[in-house]
Amino acid sequence: MREIAKFLFEAGMLRKTPRSGFQFLGSGSESVAEHALMTLFIGYALGQLEGDIDLLKILELCLFHDLPEARTGDMNYVNKKYVSVDEDKAVKDLASPLPFGDHLRDLFREFKERKSREARIAHDADQLSMILRLKECGDLGNKYTDQWIAFILKRLDTEKAKELAEGILASDSTDWWFEDKSDWWVNGEKK
Numbered sequence: 001m002r003e004i005a006k007f008l009f010e011a012g013m014l015r016k017t018p019r020s021g022f023q024f025l026g027s028g029s030e031s032v033a034e035h036a037l038m039t040l041f042i043g044y045a046l047g048q049l050e051g052d053i054d055l056l057k058i059l060e061l062c063l064f065h066d067l068p069e070a071r072t073g074d075m076n077y078v079n080k081k082y083v084s085v086d087e088d089k090a091v092k093d094l095a096s097p098l099p100f101g102d103h104l105r106d107l108f109r110e111f112k113e114r115k116s117r118e119a120r121i122a123h124d125a126d127q128l129s130m131i132l133r134l135k136e137c138g139d140l141g142n143k144y145t146d147q148w149i150a151f152i153l154k155r156l157d158t159e160k161a162k163e164l165a166e167g168i169l170a171s172d173s174t175d176w177w178f179e180d181k182s183d184w185w186v187n188g189e190k191k
Helices: 002-016 032-050 055-064 077-082 087-095 101-113 117-139 145-153 159-170
Strands: none
Touching: 002 032, 032 055, 032 117, 032 159, 055 101, 055 117, 087 101, 101 117, 117 145, 117 159, 145 159
């Protein structure tokens, strides 16, 4: 149980690990854990849209796809031009003492190789998570987000993910709570 406890503390490090690309964007921030949570929600939605899919596998892939970043940190595209990170070693080291370590290694390999439908959907969920965050930053005035989004759209693989990206980009990030522009906002009374 001590090895599992260490694993859980390690996974908790993702809350403290910043996604590093936002320093180049100039606005916004997000931890790797926040990103993983949003990736889970998106993976769930895409899995529901796809049907006839192993939804649990998609969720596992989404949950663990960035776990090595607890050891390596988040490497953005500029960092990756100059720094090599051995994610395979990080996964091997974190998984080796765990009774379910082989399963974690298999999930990481499957996500990385993107050969299964589930892995492609999980990868798309990962990309859509960034698109959502960039859309929020753009809606708040960051003029560079459209350039970033254009590249991320090219990474999407599945049709449902591409359709969802269109829906995200056609929406305003505040619509879910501010779409009702009634007098409620003046009086604050229940309808």
